[in-house]
Amino acid sequence: MTDLTDPEKMTRAAWLYHVAGLNQEATAERLGLTRARVNKLLQAARETGIVSIRINERDLGLLKVEEAIRARFGLGFCVATPALGTADTDAALRMVGVAGAGILRERLGAKPEAVIGTGWGRTLAHLSRQMAGISAPQARFISLMGSLTANAAVNPFDVVHALAQATGGSGYFLPVPFIADSAGARETLLAQQAVRAPLALAQKADLALISVGELTEASLLRREGTISARDVETLRAAGAVGDTNGIFFDRSGAPVDHPLNARSIAVGLDRLREMETVLLSGGRGKIDATRALLGSGAIAGLVIDGDSAIALADAETG
Amino acid sequence: MTDLTDPEKMTRAAWLYHVAGLNQEATAERLGLTRARVNKLLQAARETGIVSIRINERDLGLLKVEEAIRARFGLGFCVATPALGTADTDAALRMVGVAGAGILRERLGAKPEAVIGTGWGRTLAHLSRQMAGISAPQARFISLMGSLTANAAVNPFDVVHALAQATGGSGYFLPVPFIADSAGARETLLAQQAVRAPLALAQKADLALISVGELTEASLLRREGTISARDVETLRAAGAVGDTNGIFFDRSGAPVDHPLNARSIAVGLDRLREMETVLLSGGRGKIDATRALLGSGAIAGLVIDGDSAIALADAETG
DNA sequence: CAAGCTGAGATACATTTGTAACCACTAGCA
DNA sequence: TGCTAGTGGTTACAAATGTATCTCAGCTTG
Numbered sequence: 166m167t168d169l170t171d172p173e174k175m176t177r178a179a180w181l182y183h184v185a186g187l188n189q190e191a192t193a194e195r196l197g198l199t200r201a202r203v204n205k206l207l208q209a210a211r212e213t214g215i216v217s218i219r220i221n222e223r224d225l226g227l228l229k230v231e232e233a234i235r236a237r238f239g240l241g242f243c244v245a246t247p248a249l250g251t252a253d254t255d256a257a258l259r260m261v262g263v264a265g266a267g268i269l270r271e272r273l274g275a276k277p278e279a280v281i282g283t284g285w286g287r288t289l290a291h292l293s294r295q296m297a298g299i300s301a302p303q304a305r306f307i308s309l310m311g312s313l314t315a316n317a318a319v320n321p322f323d324v325v326h327a328l329a330q331a332t333g334g335s336g337y338f339l340p341v342p343f344i345a346d347s348a349g350a351r352e353t354l355l356a357q358q359a360v361r362a363p364l365a366l367a368q369k370a371d372l373a374l375i376s377v378g379e380l381t382e383a384s385l386l387r388r389e390g391t392i393s394a395r396d397v398e399t400l401r402a403a404g405a406v407g408d409t410n411g412i413f414f415d416r417s418g419a420p421v422d423h424p425l426n427a428r429s430i431a432v433g434l435d436r437l438r439e440m441e442t443v444l445l446s447g448g449r450g451k452i453d454a455t456r457a458l459l460g461s462g463a464i465a466g467l468v469i470d471g472d473s474a475i476a477l478a479d480a481e482t483g
Numbered sequence: 484m485t486d487l488t489d490p491e492k493m494t495r496a497a498w499l500y501h502v503a504g505l506n507q508e509a510t511a512e513r514l515g516l517t518r519a520r521v522n523k524l525l526q527a528a529r530e531t532g533i534v535s536i537r538i539n540e541r542d543l544g545l546l547k548v549e550e551a552i553r554a555r556f557g558l559g560f561c562v563a564t565p566a567l568g569t570a571d572t573d574a575a576l577r578m579v580g581v582a583g584a585g586i587l588r589e590r591l592g593a594k595p596e597a598v599i600g601t602g603w604g605r606t607l608a609h610l611s612r613q614m615a616g617i618s619a620p621q622a623r624f625i626s627l628m629g630s631l632t633a634n635a636a637v638n639p640f641d642v643v644h645a646l647a648q649a650t651g652g653s654g655y656f657l658p659v660p661f662i663a664d665s666a667g668a669r670e671t672l673l674a675q676q677a678v679r680a681p682l683a684l685a686q687k688a689d690l691a692l693i694s695v696g697e698l699t700e701a702s703l704l705r706r707e708g709t710i711s712a713r714d715v716e717t718l719r720a721a722g723a724v725g726d727t728n729g730i731f732f733d734r735s736g737a738p739v740d741h742p743l744n745a746r747s748i749a750v751g752l753d754r755l756r757e758m759e760t761v762l763l764s765g766g767r768g769k770i771d772a773t774r775a776l777l778g779s780g781a782i783a784g785l786v787i788d789g790d791s792a793i794a795l796a797d798a799e800t801g
Numbered sequence: 802c803a804a805g806c807t808g809a810g811a812t813a814c815a816t817t818t819g820t821a822a823c824c825a826c827t828a829g830c831a
Numbered sequence: 832t833g834c835t836a837g838t839g840g841t842t843a844c845a846a847a848t849g850t851a852t853c854t855c856a857g858c859t860t861g
Contacts (some may be wrong), residue, residue, distance in 0.1 A: 176538065180565050183536045184581050185574035188847065195567070199810055204849065215539045218501045219616035221532070221649055224494040232503060242513075271515065504816065517840055568802065 169396045175210040178203050183216060227471050230478045234467065237481050238459040241441070241466050244268070248471030254448040257470035261447035262291025265374060265468045268443060270299050272372050273332070278303040282370035282432065283309060283328065285321045285343075288387060288445045289376055293327035304334035307367045309375065310410040310431035311343040331350050337363045341430050343391060343411055348427040356428065367432050373442040379454045386411075396425060407454025409434075409444075418461025439465040449473050452480070493528040493552040495564075500535060531650050532612030538581075545789050548629050551796045552761070552785065557785050560588070566789030572766040575788035579765035580609025583692060583786045586761060588617050590690050591650070596621040597685055600688035600750065601646070602728050603628060603639045604703060606763045611645035622652035625685045627693065628749035629661040629727040655681045659748050661729055663707060666745040673748065685750050691760040696726045697772045704729075715741060725772025727752075727762075736779025756781040767791050770798070 174196070181192040182203070193203040210216045227245040235243040246260035269292065272279060283289055283306060306328040308321035322338045329336030341360055345351035354360055378384050382399055386392050386408065392400075403423040404415035411429035415421050417420075420434065443466040446455040452473050458464060469477070492514070500521070508763040511521040522547045528534045542579040545563040553561040564578035587610065590597060601607055601624060624646040626639035647654030659678055663669035672678055696702045698718055704710050704726065710718075721741040729747035733739050738752065761784040764773040770791050776782060787795070 179538050179563065180578070181567070183538065184564075184578045185567055185571070186577060187574070190847080200848085201811085201850085203811070210538075210851090217537050217539070218534060219537060220494065220497050220501060220528075220534045222494070222498075223616040223651065224490040224533070225498055226491060226495065228495050228498050507826095508817080518818085519820085519841080520839070526819090 168239050172213070172215060175206050175213065175215050176427070178206040179210045179216045182207055185357075206374065227474055229296050230471075230474045233478045233482055234459075234469075234474060238464070238467070238479075239462075240464060242458070243467045243469070243474075245469055245471045245474035248475055250472065251425050252449055252472070254450070257447040257449075257472065259287045259291050259447075261445050261468050263295050265289075265292040265443065265445045266295035268466070268468065269296065269372070269374065273301040273304055275315070277301050277372060278305075279371040280305045280307065280366060280369065281328070282307055282309040282367050282373040282375075282440070283321065283324050284308075284373075285324065285376035286376040286378065288447050289321075289324045289374060290327075290373065293324045293331070294444065295330035296328060299332050301332040301334050304332055305337060305366065306332075306334060307337040307363060307370065308339055309367050309370070309373060310339065311341040311345075311429075312338040337366060339367070339430065343429055344425065345428045345431065348424070351428050351430055362430075368436050370432075370440050373432070373437055373440050374445060375437070375442060375459050376408050376445045376447075377451055377454045379451050380405050380407050380413065382452070383450070391423065399423065400425065406457050407451070409458055414457055414461060416457050416460075418457045434461055434463045441465045443468060446470075446473065449476060452477055456480075488527075490531070490533060493524050493531065493533050494537070496524040497528040497534045500525055504720050511531050528558045528614065529598070532615050532645055535584075535613045535615040537613075538584075548789075548792045548796045551800055552777075552787075552792060555796075555799050556782070557684055557780075558777070558782060561751035561785045561787070561792075563787055565787045566793055568790065570767055570790070572768070575765040575767075575790065576606045577765075578611050579763050579786050580606050581613050583607075583610040583763045584613035586784070586786065587690070587692065588614065591617065591619045591622055594689060595619050595690040596623075598623045598625065598684060598687065600625055600627040600645070600691040600693075600758070601639060601642050601687050602626075602691075602693035603642065604694040604696070606765050606770060607639075607692060608645075610692065610763065611642045611649070614646060614649035617650050619650040619652050622650055623684065624650075624652060624654045625681060625688065626656040627655065627685050627688070627755075629659040629663075630656040630748075643787065655684060657681050657685070657748065661748065662743065663746045663748055664801070666742070669746050669748055677784065682750075686754050688750075688758050691750070691755055691758050692763060692765045693727050693755070693760060694765075695769055695772045695776050697769050698723050698731065699768070700726050701768070710743065724775050725769070727776055729736060732775060732779060734778075735776050736781070752779055752781045759783045761786060764788075764791065767794060774798075 178192055178196060181187045182189065189200050189203045193200040227248065231243040231245050244264050246264050249256060253457055281304060303460060306325045308325050310321055312320055312322045325336040327337050339360060341354045345354055378386055380397060382397065387397060400413050400423055403421040405413040405421045406416055410431035412431055412434060413423060413426055414422050420426050442464050444458060444464045446469045449472060456477060496514060499505045499513055500507065507518050507521045511518040549561040549563050551650055553612055562582050564582050567574060599622060624643045627644050628639055630638055630640045643654040643656050657678060659672045696704055698715060705715060718731050718741055721739040723731040723739045724734055725732060728749035730749055730752060731739050731741060731744055738744050760782050762776060762782045764787045767790060774795060
């Protein structure tokens with residue numbers, strides 16, 4: 166019988182080391198073995214389950230879920246807000262916004278002159294209201310997408326403005342519609358000098374903060390009247406499940422072939438892939454779109470509400 | 484809340500380190516802390532019992548000794564930890580605590596709604612830190628003795644609290660001093676409604692976990708200043724060899740006739756005799772007191788460190 | 802009986818972990 | 832307004848741990 170498969174030796178070594186608190190050296194001495202051997206015995210003891218480490222998971226929070234999602238989609242990080250156990254979308258958006266603000270603060274702390282690209286939506290709006298007292302006068306915030314919408318209540322300009330305001334940094338935005346009237350018009354607009362400069366800036370952002378929209382009648386784009394009921398239908402027919410920055414993508418996260426995608430003015434997924442793109446996703450209705458976008462490979466980090474995180478992890482692993 | 488007392492941070496760090504297998508460096512990065520902090524968090528997590536290490540099989544070899552002790556004192560069981568061959572009291576206490584935790588786990592598994600009475604001391608403190616991940620929300624833990632000591636570092640409340648915390652059960656303690664100022668004060672305190680209820684609970688515990696103290700200048704009671712040097716002298720003169728829960732007993736395990744015994748507030752030996760009382764004894768210095776207490780007939784089971792077990796068995800049989 | 806294998810010791814080295822000393826910040830607080 | 836205690840970051844260093852390599856003794860096997 167070799168040492169390494171002998172449960173008794175493993176057990177003895179484990180007791181002396183873990184319980185009696187001897188170090189490997191002393192354990193080896195006590196057992197009349199070399200330290201290397203004890204080291205291997207202890208490894209074997211862990212591997213065979215003779216010693217097991219228990220952790221009281223009461224306070225673990227969603228770390229396990231976060232880690233599962235992170236690993237599944239190859240993300241740099243995944244942050245889940247506490248789960249509420251309800252479908253309170255408003256609260257979810259708020260929490261995700263706050264958590265996202267924390268990440269932005271951290272990044273600005275590390276690189277005060279960073280260029281931050283931002284998307285659009287209520288989550289981003291919440292985020293932008295959570296930066297009070299953070300000073301970053303050299304930071305530049307820029308919208309990753311066209312800024313002009315019919316209804317100005319919530320638009321990228323608003324987000325950029327609030328961020329610049331709160332931090333003392335500068336805000337830039339693309340002075341073009343969110344979705345051009347035609348593919349041709351899009352080209353024309355993009356050719357404008359006043360557009361090219363900020364667009365170039367947006368394309369070399371250090372950090373992109375984006376959100377995702379589901380493709381339903383209840384979605385923000387639809388409610389704002391930015392797209393028509395017919396658009397929703399044809400997009401669905403083309404395989405779209407959601408959008409980010411007005412770019413519609415399918416289950417796999419690839420942009421769909423649809424006229425709207427040829428008209429939307431925004432920094433594309435390929436560009437996002439090159440920067441650190443953080444997706445903020447709040448609300449259970451967005452799970453499918455979120456999963457798809459995560460699958461695109463463009464996302465480096467995810468901030469998600471706890472309930473959705475649990476549902477997402479369950480669906481993936483269970 | 485400081486980092487080092489935050490159970491969530493401890494748990495997260497512990498999980499990343501022990502389960503996810505990150506090293507302290509990577510864990511620190513993930514949590515946005517420094518490595519030193521993570522190191523301290525992990526230590527704190529072990530100390531508070533958020534993580535505990537369990538070792539599967541018992542060491543073979545002391546069965547004969549265990550059996551000899553069991554038979555000699557008419558115990559239900561006797562468990563001896565592995566012998567170290569040294570007089571390392573710290574290690575002995577730790578090992579006995581771990582072994583005791585195993586017994587408690589077992590009892591809670593069999594009767595999740597059990598009432599567990601606990602004594603006081605470092606051994607019990609170790610035991611209470613070894614219950615991570617054991618869920619017993621219906622269990623009740625109650626101190627068998629007054630809880631208030633001058634120095635709060637190690638006191639019955641701490642033990643009860645740690646046990647309740649780890650298992651999700653409830654903790655109770657006697658809100659009175661360990662030793663009253665006078666016999667009269669003791670009566671007054673015992674008459675309080677706030678004392679009678681928990682005391683009644685303590686007296687009908689299913690399982691009592693107690694430790695034993697030797698009566699010397701080096702004993703915990705003495706070091707904590709709970710009793711004076713003069714007390715030690717007069718107790719010795721009265722025949723006392725040790726105490727459990729503040730009850731001083733002689734060679735035969737019978738309470739001695741001494742003023743201190745009329746002032747200590749604890750569940751008495753007669754009551755302990757009626758429940759399953761398990762004595763945890765670690766360290767060679769406690770052998771005499773242990774032998775005496777075993778002789779009282781109040782003890783149903785013994786957990787003892789291997790070296791002491793050998794010495795005890797030798798003295799009895801040899 | 803020699804060649805080849807295997808388990809374990811010896812040794813050396815890289816990495817990880819534990820710890821202490823020192824500094825910076827902040828919240829009370831006189 | 833400083834003062835102070837508490838908290839946590841930073842750095843550096845010592846100790847412990849993990850791992851690879853080499854060697855040797857005992858065994859198997861042809």
